[in-house]
Amino acid sequence: MKKSRRRSATMNFDFILTHHTGFSILAGFFLDCLLGDPHFFPHPVRFMGKFIFFLEKRLRNPENSPKVQKFKGLVLVLALILASFSLSYAILFAAKAISPLLFLSVESLMCYQCIAARSLCHESMKVYHKLKKGSLEEARKAVSMIVGRDTDILDEKGVAKAAVETVAENTSDGVVAPIFYMALFGACGGMVYKAINTMDSMIAYKNEKYLHFGFFAAKVDDLANLLPSRLCALLMIFSSLILSLCPARPRFNAKNAAKIFIRDRYKHASPNSAQTESVMAGSLGLRLAGDTVYGGVIEKKDFIGDGTREIEAKDIIRSNILMYATSLNTVFLALLYNFL
Secondary structure (H helix, E strand, O other), X not given: OHHHHHHHHHHHXXXXXXXXXXXXXXXXXXXXXXXXXXXXXXXXXXXXXXXXHHHHHHHOOOOOOHHHHHHHHHHHHXXXXXXXXXXXHHHHHHHHXXXXXXXXXXXXXXHHHHOOHHHHHHHHHHHHHHHHHOOHHHHHHHXXXXXXXXXXXXXXXXXXXXXXXXXXXXXXXXXXXXXXXHHHHHHHHHHHHHHXXXXXXXXXXXXXXXXXXXXXXXXXXXXXXXXXXXHHHHHHHHHHHHHHOOOOOOXXXXXXXXXXXXXXXXXXXXXXXXXXXXXXXXHHOOOEEOOEEEOOEEEOOOEEOOOOOOOOOHHHHHHHHHHHHHHHHHHHHHHHHHHO
């Protein structure tokens, strides 16, 4: 009887190891839901940021010609991608050599650090709570932590809209895209994606400082998000359909989400950002985007969605519900892909 139990336990563990990527993604997602991103815990993105700053300080020279700046920017991109892949692969290789259980634990930890669902929800809900409290100044400060635009000129509706747009865009960048690459290439794929996404947030600005140096960082990020953003949009539409069937959540409209997605998904300077923003706008019946102020300069943008009703603070909650529903469907899809 004991031998039979041991044999059964061994077979079960062998099954887990055979499909280790799926189990690691699942464990990573639940760890993120449980723990989020505690500040005391070292996060690889912080080290990636320091490495980017280190390389930028030594490579970027505004006196260089545009071509030289682009070349140096490409060197930074390749160096960070190579470093992120090599280091994560080496850690996993060493863990596997020591123990299969250690390997599974380390891979799950890496997957957890690639997913940012709870952090996104936590930071955006800070904005909601400040708005409900009636403190516009505190709400502006809270939203300034998650957006790059000028927030000191926003009214309550503008603050709520900025938070909803951030949740919409980062459902792809912070959740679906990392899981997509982890499902295809394991934890190393997730780490490489996080490196690309971190570069985009640090040096891929279309201003005088980074226009040329950050050129390839922006292009690589656009390319990396090409498929995940569209997959995320489709999963958001499907999630809207599921949520619309729940009587307690009448605000979600899958039909309108699909309509606005088809019509407005390219109304953005980025080829990817409006993919998910259009679904969010359609599903909640909102009008998002429009002219935005960055550093005191107005940037002209098309509106996304029809705005069948005025945005309200509760839409931040609704956007997070849709984000989590989409996240769960993404995890399910990743497991299905890994187990088949």
